[in-house]
Structure formats: structure tokens, C-alpha cells
Amino acid sequence: MIPLVHDFTGERVLVFGGGPVGARKARRFAREADVVVVSPTFEGDSYGDSQRVRAAPDPADVSDWLDRFDPALAVAATDSTEVNEAIERAADQRGILSNRADRSGARDPGHVVVPATVRDDPVVAAVSTGANSPVLSRHLRQELESTISGAGGMAELTGSLREELDEFDSQTRRTALRAVVDSDAVWKALDTESANAHQVAIDVIADATGDSL
Ligand SMILES: C[C@@]1(CC(=O)O)c2cc3[nH]c(cc4nc(cc5[nH]c(cc(n2)[C@H]1CCC(=O)O)[C@@](C)(CC(=O)O)[C@@H]5CCC(=O)O)C(CC(=O)O)=C4CCC(=O)O)c(CCC(=O)O)c3CC(=O)O
Ligand SMILES: NC(=O)C1=CN([C@@H]2O[C@H](COP(=O)(O)OP(=O)(O)OC[C@H]3O[C@@H](n4cnc5c(N)ncnc54)[C@H](O)[C@@H]3O)[C@@H](O)[C@H]2O)C=CC1
DSSP, X not given: OOOOOOOOTTOEEEEEOOSHHHHHHHHHHHTTSEEEEEESOOOSXXXXXXXXXXXXXXXXXXXXXXXXXXXXXXXXXXXXXXXXXXHHHHHHHHTOEEEETTOOSOOOTTBOXXXXXXXXXXXXXXXXXXXXXXXXXXXXXXXXXXXXXXXXXXXXHHHHHHHHTTTSOHHHHHHHHHHHHHOHHHXXXXXXXXXXXXXXXXXXXXXXXXXXX
């Protein structure tokens, strides 16, 4: 299994099942996608900014629901193995990605797993155990939280420095950017509201390359 980062903006995700698992997946995808959750019951869980449709499709009806909503991804999170299987089958027939929440282990082609995710926008880190151990994904995600915290600011700073360093040759630019991400002073400045992290980075670049911006 190979991780990719997919932009779901403007795409539809159809989630079958409104229990805690369906709600969790709906919340996750509703950050970007147009999410529809189909379920006979909805609990107190939050479903994010998603549309809820009260229905309990039979396995034979699932195909019609995919035709009706035409999703890029179908999530099978019901407590019925037969319904989840039908969702997977119907998605395969249409070449739509599918996620089975009720299966671990090996996947067939075109089937995706939802990894544990840590964000500090625009940085995102995801952990998968190849669908073998969700509880380990969760544990590692918790460990990664402190590593990723603050990385969003560093991504924005180095993103804009890349543009400012446009005139430099590529080797010097690489040396400069590596020095910035390796610098404790820059990380500290990003974490200190009153500090000017950009200026600290410029000083680090001058030290590392002998060139000034
Ligand atoms: C294969 C996969 C399919 C998919 O959903 O894509 C899948 C399947 C199953 N999970 C089950 C159980 C649990 N899942 C969690 C938690 C998470 N599960 C997630 C993903 C995945 N779960 C995919 C693999 C990801 C990978 O590659 O590692 C996470 C990472 C993302 C998310 O779902 O948002 C999220 C953590 C998010 C976070 O904290 O950051 C916990 C932990 C807890 O609750 O404490 C438990 C209880 C402990 C246990 O059982 O391990 C069961 C049995 C159900 C039953 O017995 O009824 C199945 C089905 C089966 O095993 O057959
Ligand atoms: N991937 C994961 O992280 C986890 C997966 N699971 C698996 O995911 C499944 C769902 O977990 P929970 O949300 O905790 O279960 P749950 O039993 O609380 O919720 C199932 C939901 O599916 C709905 N439903 C039933 N028939 C339906 C149909 N025909 N069409 C649409 N919706 C239908 C029910 O009304 C209910 O809202 C479990 O059966 C379990 O196998 C469980 C825990 C974690």
C-alpha cells in the first residue's frame, strides 16, 4: 500500500452507516469533500458539515445509491457485513475507491484504508499499519503530535523562503533551506509570538551560505 495525499475539494464522499465509525469518517472527509451519510439512525455524534439521509439500503439497493450520489469514494461503515460487501462490490464495478471500516488486513486493488492523522496545517502526517493494527496507528499518531506541532509555521516560512531564494543556484538554495529547518533558533522564533522568525531565518542562511538575501 502506498500513501498519497488526495485533494477532495469539490468531490463527493458517500458514507454508509451513521454509528461512531461512520461519524468519524464523515467528519474527516467533510473538512474538504461534499459528504453524504446514509443511515437509518443518527446518534449524538458530530458528522461535521455533511448531509444526512435517513435510509437503510438493502444490499441490492446500494448500486442505485452510488448512481444517485456519484461519489469519488464510498465508505462502508454499517454494522452489516452484507451491506458493506455490496458497497465494496458496487464501488468496484464503477471504478470508485472504497473503504471498508469492518475489515483489517490485506486489501484488493482500489480499496483504501483511512490512516491515523496529525495536522498542523499545511503539514499533515499519516500513519497506517497496512490495515493490520489500528490501535498501533492511534498510538503512533499520539507520539507524532509533539513532533508535528509547529511544523505548519515552518512549512509556510520555508515555502516563502524558497521563492525569495529563487535567484540562488539550486545547491545554495538547498543548503540554505536545510540550515533553516535544522535551526533550533528558527523553531524557537516560530514558537515565540514577539520574535521575527523570518529575520532569524535570513541570519541562519547568511551563516550557512555566506550569501545574504
Ligand atoms: C483497516 C481499517 C479500515 C479503515 O477504517 O480504513 C480499520 C479497521 C478496524 N478498526 C477496528 C477497531 C479499532 N479502530 C480504532 C481506531 C482507528 N482505526 C483507524 C483505521 C482503520 N481501522 C483502518 C486501518 C488503519 C491502519 O492501517 O492502521 C484509524 C487509524 C483511523 C480512523 O478510523 O479514523 C483510527 C485511529 C485514529 C486515531 O486515533 O488517530 C481503534 C482504537 C480505539 O478505538 O481505541 C479500534 C479498537 C482496537 C482494535 O480493535 O484494534 C476494527 C475492529 C472493530 C470491531 O472489532 O468491531 C476494524 C475492522 C477489523 O479489524 O476487522
Ligand atoms: N475502522 C474502524 O476504525 C472501526 C471499525 N469498526 C467496524 O465498523 C462498523 C461500524 O462501527 P460502529 O459505527 O461502531 O457501529 P454501530 O453499530 O454503532 O453503527 C452502525 C451504523 O450503521 C447503520 N446501518 C445499519 N444498516 C444500514 C444500512 N443498510 N445502510 C446504512 N446504514 C446502516 C446503523 O443504523 C448504525 O448507525 C462495525 O461493525 C465494526 O465492524 C468498529 C470500530 C472501529
